[in-house]
Amino acid sequence: MSPGPLLRRLWRVPAVAVWIACGLVMAGLAAxxxxxxxAQTQAIRSRLSQVWMSGLVSLLPLRVRCLGALPRQPSLWLSNHVSWVDIVLLGRLAPLHFLSKAEVAAWPVIxxxxxxxxxLFIQRGTGAATSLNDQLSGMLAAGHSLMIFPEGTTTAGDRVRTFHGRLLGCAVETGAPVQPVAIAYRRCGExxxxxxxxxxxxFTAHLWRLLGSERIDVEIHLLxxxxxxxxxxxxxxREARASVIQVLGLEDGADTNASPSLSRRAA
Structure with a gap:
């Protein structure tokens, strides 16, 4: 192992461990x-979450650039999905409710x-899509923004999979705007x-690699x-996916390695 990753982990690992412990305390406080x-729980929980996620981003080897304007009203955010880091990066920008597979609820710490x-945890294959859509519609109507990764899985950032529309009914029913988001991770332009x-x-193996990494450039496009x-x-x-593909410089989900397109500002 080269000395670079080792030296980087010497301070990052204990710092992240302490901050995760702080996050557990915050989660207990929210409970x-x-x-x-x-009556005040949601506002306090959202603020604590944003503070914690912002702190974690500052400890990770990320240089973040955000392009575009934050929504001014409750919205349904749709983003391509590359990593669990997406959640932290987007959650620090605005008060968001995320959707996750039910198994995550049982993961230690996370x-x-x-x-x-x-x-909000989704139990796949239960046939409860209507009930979930009602729940999502209720949250949007109550003034809460939602974050969905409509690909349903992560990619290596070389393509954007099909955006599944089954959970977008809540935006149609409530009239809430759909906020497309494109996220890309780059190193030296690649x-x-x-x-x-x-x-x-x-997760722990990935976090170990990440904490030993050199700086990674992240671009978040609020389209x-x-x-x-x-x-x-x-x-x-389909429209949300098309806008994400365009700003990432991809075509039909293929990686074009067209890094210049990543610097185009979302209009």
């Missing part, structure tokens, strides 16, 4: 406040942090290979919002 002052941040969390990767109106949800999904 306590749910019982004591339920599950508790996710619950503390107000994550696609980074450390940040992607794919296949059978394990022009789409108005749901009466548009079919699958059409909204």
């Amino acid at each position: 306590l406040l749910t019982r004591l002052v339920p 599950g508790w942090l996710a619950k503390g941040a107000g994550t 696609r980074d290979s450390v940040a992607p969390f794919i296949n059978d990767d394990e 022009p919002p789409l108005r749901a109106g009466s548009a079919p949800r699958n059409q909204l999904a």
Whole structure:
């Protein structure tokens, strides 16, 4: 092992460990406040989550550039998905409720942090899509923004998979804007290979590699919002995916290595 990764981990590993412990304390505090002052719980939980995620980003080897404007009203955010780091990067920008597979709730540490941040857990294959859509619609109507990764899985950043529209019905029903987001990880102008969390990767092993990494450039594009109106949800999904592919410089999901397109500002 070269001395670079070792020296970087010497301070990053203990710093991240301490900050994760702080996150667990914050999650416990949020759970306590749910019982004591339920009317104010959501605002406090959102603020604590943003503070914690911002702190974690500062400890990771990331240089972040955000292009575009944050939505001014409750919105349904749709983003391509490369890594668990996406959640931290986007969650620090605005109060967001994330959707995650139900298994994450049982993960040590990560599950508790996710619950503390107000994550909604989806039980796949239960046939409860209608009930979930009602729940999502209720949250949008109540003024809460939602974050969905409509690919349903992560990629290496070399393509954008199909955006599934089954969960976009909540935007159609409530009239909430759809906020497309494009995220890219680069190193020296090329696609980074450390940040992607794919296949059978394990969280602690991936975090270990990430903490030994050199600086990774991240670009987050907040693209022009789409108005749901009466548009079919699958059409909204296709339009959102097309805008993400365009700004990432990809075509039909293939990696074009066209790094100059990553610096175009979202209009």
